[in-house]
Amino acid sequence: MDLLSLSSTMLYTAFILYLIATFFFGATIRQNKSDRKKKTKSGTIGITITIIGFIAQLVYLITRWIASGHAPVSNMFEFMTFLGMCMVLAFIIIYFYYKLSFLGLFALPITMVLIAYASMFPTDISPLVPSLQSHWLYIHVTTVALGQGILFISFVAGIMYLTRQIDQTVRNKRNTWLEIVLYTIILCVGFIIITTIFNLMNYNATFEYQEGNRTVITEYHLPAIAAPNEGTLLTEDAMQPWFETPKWMHGADAGRKFNTVIWSFISGTILYGLIRLFTRKRIGAKLQPLLKSVKPDLLDEIMYRSVAIGFPIFTLGGLIFAAIWAQIAWGRFWGWDPKEVWALVTWFFYAAFLHLRLSRGWHGERSAWLAVIGFGIIMFNLIVVNLVLAGLHSYA
Amino acid sequence: MKKIKCECGHINPEGTVLCEACGKPIEGNQHIDGNQDNKLINMRYDGTARRSQTYNKSIIDKIWSFFSSVKVGVWLIVIALVASMLGTVFPQEMYIPADAVSRDPAIFYEDIYGILGLIYYQLGFHNLYSSWWYMVLIALIGISLVICSLDRFVPLYKALKKQKAKRHETFLNRQRLFSETETVSKEDIETVKANLKKARYNVRDEDGHILAEKGRFSRWGPYVNHIGLIIILIAAILRSTSLMYTDEYIWVREGEQIVIPGTNGEYYIENKEFIMETHDEDDERFAQAIQQEGIVPSNFQTDVVVYQATNSSIPGAAPELEPILTDSIQMNKPAKFDKYTLYQSGYQVNEFTSMTFKIHETDDPDASALGTFTIDLTNPEAAYELDNGFSVSIEQYYPDYYMNDGAPTSETNYPRNPAFVMMVYPPNNESPEVSFIGIGRNIDATGENNYKLGILDFELHDVSGLTLRVDYTLPFFMLGAAIFMIGVTQGMYWQHRRIWINPKGNGVLLAAHTNKNWFGINKDIEKVLKNTSIAMVVDQQELDE
Numbered sequence: 001m002d003l004l005s006l007s008s009t010m011l012y013t014a015f016i017l018y019l020i021a022t023f024f025f026g027a028t029i030r031q032n033k034s035d036r037k038k039k040t041k042s043g044t045i046g047i048t049i050t051i052i053g054f055i056a057q058l059v060y061l062i063t064r065w066i067a068s069g070h071a072p073v074s075n076m077f078e079f080m081t082f083l084g085m086c087m088v089l090a091f092i093i094i095y096f097y098y099k100l101s102f103l104g105l106f107a108l109p110i111t112m113v114l115i116a117y118a119s120m121f122p123t124d125i126s127p128l129v130p131s132l133q134s135h136w137l138y139i140h141v142t143t144v145a146l147g148q149g150i151l152f153i154s155f156v157a158g159i160m161y162l163t164r165q166i167d168q169t170v171r172n173k174r175n176t177w178l179e180i181v182l183y184t185i186i187l188c189v190g191f192i193i194i195t196t197i198f199n200l201m202n203y204n205a206t207f208e209y210q211e212g213n214r215t216v217i218t219e220y221h222l223p224a225i226a227a228p229n230e231g232t233l234l235t236e237d238a239m240q241p242w243f244e245t246p247k248w249m250h251g252a253d254a255g256r257k258f259n260t261v262i263w264s265f266i267s268g269t270i271l272y273g274l275i276r277l278f279t280r281k282r283i284g285a286k287l288q289p290l291l292k293s294v295k296p297d298l299l300d301e302i303m304y305r306s307v308a309i310g311f312p313i314f315t316l317g318g319l320i321f322a323a324i325w326a327q328i329a330w331g332r333f334w335g336w337d338p339k340e341v342w343a344l345v346t347w348f349f350y351a352a353f354l355h356l357r358l359s360r361g362w363h364g365e366r367s368a369w370l371a372v373i374g375f376g377i378i379m380f381n382l383i384v385v386n387l388v389l390a391g392l393h394s395y396a
Numbered sequence: 397m398k399k400i401k402c403e404c405g406h407i408n409p410e411g412t413v414l415c416e417a418c419g420k421p422i423e424g425n426q427h428i429d430g431n432q433d434n435k436l437i438n439m440r441y442d443g444t445a446r447r448s449q450t451y452n453k454s455i456i457d458k459i460w461s462f463f464s465s466v467k468v469g470v471w472l473i474v475i476a477l478v479a480s481m482l483g484t485v486f487p488q489e490m491y492i493p494a495d496a497v498s499r500d501p502a503i504f505y506e507d508i509y510g511i512l513g514l515i516y517y518q519l520g521f522h523n524l525y526s527s528w529w530y531m532v533l534i535a536l537i538g539i540s541l542v543i544c545s546l547d548r549f550v551p552l553y554k555a556l557k558k559q560k561a562k563r564h565e566t567f568l569n570r571q572r573l574f575s576e577t578e579t580v581s582k583e584d585i586e587t588v589k590a591n592l593k594k595a596r597y598n599v600r601d602e603d604g605h606i607l608a609e610k611g612r613f614s615r616w617g618p619y620v621n622h623i624g625l626i627i628i629l630i631a632a633i634l635r636s637t638s639l640m641y642t643d644e645y646i647w648v649r650e651g652e653q654i655v656i657p658g659t660n661g662e663y664y665i666e667n668k669e670f671i672m673e674t675h676d677e678d679d680e681r682f683a684q685a686i687q688q689e690g691i692v693p694s695n696f697q698t699d700v701v702v703y704q705a706t707n708s709s710i711p712g713a714a715p716e717l718e719p720i721l722t723d724s725i726q727m728n729k730p731a732k733f734d735k736y737t738l739y740q741s742g743y744q745v746n747e748f749t750s751m752t753f754k755i756h757e758t759d760d761p762d763a764s765a766l767g768t769f770t771i772d773l774t775n776p777e778a779a780y781e782l783d784n785g786f787s788v789s790i791e792q793y794y795p796d797y798y799m800n801d802g803a804p805t806s807e808t809n810y811p812r813n814p815a816f817v818m819m820v821y822p823p824n825n826e827s828p829e830v831s832f833i834g835i836g837r838n839i840d841a842t843g844e845n846n847y848k849l850g851i852l853d854f855e856l857h858d859v860s861g862l863t864l865r866v867d868y869t870l871p872f873f874m875l876g877a878a879i880f881m882i883g884v885t886q887g888m889y890w891q892h893r894r895i896w897i898n899p900k901g902n903g904v905l906l907a908a909h910t911n912k913n914w915f916g917i918n919k920d921i922e923k924v925l926k927n928t929s930i931a932m933v934v935d936q937q938e939l940d941e
Contacts (some may be wrong), residue, residue, distance in 0.1 A: 130727035
């Protein structure tokens with residue numbers, strides 16, 4: 001077996017192990033309240049499996065690094081997988097401090113969604129363009145990912161806090177918003193499912209369209225609902241598009257991406273509908289009883305502390321190391337490139353979060369909403385800025 | 397200044413909320429920190445007298461109060477955040493793509509993004525980050541940083557210095573973590589003291605009143621990191637002066653030797669060769685990706701020699717050039733000499749160095765040359781005399797030809813797609829004829845020309861784009877960033893924990909405060925109280941519920 005296939009096997013193994021660990025963390029629900037503070041058997045098994053999974057993913061990282069000759073953090077698939085790994089690491093660290101098994105029940109599934117989402121992007125090893133050929137590639141990227149991984153824990157604690165605390169007896173603005181957050185996660189799952197299905201079917205439809213003076217060919221791997229603007233379908237016996245992507249959508253390959261978004265909404269919404277149909281409750285309401293025995297104070301504390309720990313690391317990697325590298329590569333340490341601006345936005349946001357914690361009334365629920373929004377900004381910077389707002393970092 | 401004397405004897409400055417020594421809430425000042433309606437007292441700045449909360453008469457007081465408010469600070473941050481986001485909706489002017497139909501911002505934004513783009517341009521958002529109001533916003537944040545820090549640091553520092561181990565009872569029982577034990581033995585107290593020391597607390601015992609303290613220096617973290625940020629902002633102001641910062645972009649052709657702009661004629665650069673390499677398609681690691689995404693460049697490199705002019709100070713004298721540096725400039729590997737740094741920033745392959753033309757009779761099927769001439773595109777002449785009596789004058793030269801609304805224009809001044817309007821003067825004073833010729837174009841405007849021009853040959857070269865930088869502000873930025881990191885680590889990764897054990901009758905009152913990580917201080921207390929009769933503290937502030 002060559003290194004690369006060993007590497008993908010290890011990633012797959014890690015994924016499965018995280019899944020199994022989730023079930024063990026889930027099993028800790030059954031314990032009665034008095035046992036909860038002590039180490040629990042299934043919690044111990046869960047964290048052990050998580051650690052083995054993390055080691056498997058570490059092996060994936062190292063083997064892929066050896067196979068490609070550079071740190072595997074250079075494209076969308078590699079970076080998001082690595083971010084997933086950092087999230088698991090952050091979870092492990094926080095677990096040993098607070099011993100809260102429930103955190104695993106929420107953190108691991110979301111991490112798995114991210115890793116699965118990552119593998120929907122091209123997984124081939126791509127060579128490095130000259131600007132990326134530097135040690136700062138992995139110094140900068142690993143620090144950023146570690147910081148974001150820790151900030152992710154505050155998001156998880158925030159979600160748990162909101163699920164635990166928000167009144168679910170009647171529909172209101174707050175539980176609707178929480179439902180929207182959960183629905184967004186389900187949309188990602190929808191994207192994964194639909195992409196996997198059509199990948200297995202080997203679906204392909206080729207379009208040709210004009211971009212400025214160039215003729216561009218693009219391949220759809222999902223049936224085209226939205227064709228590229230003024231595009232013509234070249235593949236025979238493929239589904240005819242229903243409409244064209246509007247002209248104002250720009251960016252490379254806007255049509256194909258827009259089409260993928262439409263499909264994610266369709267499949268995610270169906271999935272969400274099915275869940276609602278079976279449970280007859282808002283997802284938030286369904287999850288609420290699980291968290292009854294967790295102290296909201298503790299969740300608030302984890303939320304705040306993970307921001308307190310993650311913020312300096314994020315600053316170091318996302319702003320300082322980034323600036324040093326930019327100085328070496330381009331001769332300017334700051335260039336107002338969209339990715340840089342969004343790193344600054346993230347930094348401003350968490351700085352505001354930390355300052356608001358000084359005020360009365362900003363602990364608890366309001367903090368939890370902020371933690372959720374903060375991670376939303378990080379994900380926006382990762383996905384939307386890379387795919388939609390073109391810039392120096394649009395490597396996918 | 398009106399001083400306030402506490403019943404413990406300590407004299408506090410005006411505006412104090414909690415006595416600096418014993419912590420007793422000072423009557424009449426409780427509204428300042430909102431303590432009057434709450435069971436717990438607000439411990440944020442240890443109830444010290446802050447200027448912003450005390451004086452509110454003069455205009456300076458009001459400005460001070462305004463900027464020292466955290467709420468104002470957060471609002472400024474949020475506004476800066478939203479403004480920064482706005483600037484990424486459409487590309488900034490400097491990021492208008494090179495292949496855009498028009499790079500003129502007045503045209504680009506409306507053309508590509510329609511009415512929203514026009515509004516974006518008219519609001520000046522295409523240069524948002526250098527707009528006056530964005531700068532003002534950042535400056536306001538800077539002012540807020542300074543005033544906030546001064547307003548809090550000085551009194552907090554004094555109060556923590558003056559604090560006593562003996563605390564007023566209301567101070568203790570209104571802490572978040574508190575317990576009261578009726579009877580406690582001396583041995584238990586000694587055990588706890590020993591345990592506290594073992595847990596690396598700094599223990600003070602004043603007549604049986606115990607104060608255990610740890611990590612006070614973390615309280616200074618925010619002020620340290622704010623100093624770092626101020627240094628960064630000052631560095632940014634310095635950078636906008638030409639004294640501290642030079643930025644030049646040079647295009648230099650292969651084989652060309654030019655003076656480097658921005659060096660006062662002291663340095664010259666010669667481009668030996670520009671090299672562009674690509675990743676090997678046959679490399680089996682990358683074969684699949686290259687097949688999918690196309691050829692990927694692996695190296696941009698300019699081999700240069702830098703010369704120093706030894707007598708540049710003598711006006712009019714031809715400089716004597718002495719080579720001081722031979723280097724290969726690559727991405728991520730800039731060249732350095734003296735105080736300057738040169739970066740590989742751009743390239744242009746296949747520019748025209750020279751073009752050789754011939755003249756032939758229009759109706760000659762073999763197009764055999766009647767005469768030839770060569771135009772050196774780096775230095776084109778106005779007219780060329782040919783051996784056989786012909787002469788050619790160049791009426792128009794478009795180095796980078798393209799048709800703009802039916803009129804021939806040059807996009808740049810670089811010979812990337814040269815085209816000419818030439819007058820051909822045949823021998824014997826026949827009337828001159830007009831020809832238009834370029835790559836893939838040969839137009840006879842009148843259709844009656846007897847002689848035709850043709851391209852015989854051409855030579856190409858590459859051009860390197862290099863950025864020259866001098867940035868004396870970098871050390872300041874590094875210093876600011878380092879101080880910021882130290883401060884933020886100090887403030888975030890350590891906590892200021894205090895545990896008070898004061899006797900009451902035969903028992904003790906135990907209270908504890910930390911600025912963050914209550915979970916941690918709880919664990920500490922649990923540990924130090926182990927095997928003693930002192931009651932574990934109760935968290936008096938459970939959230940919600």
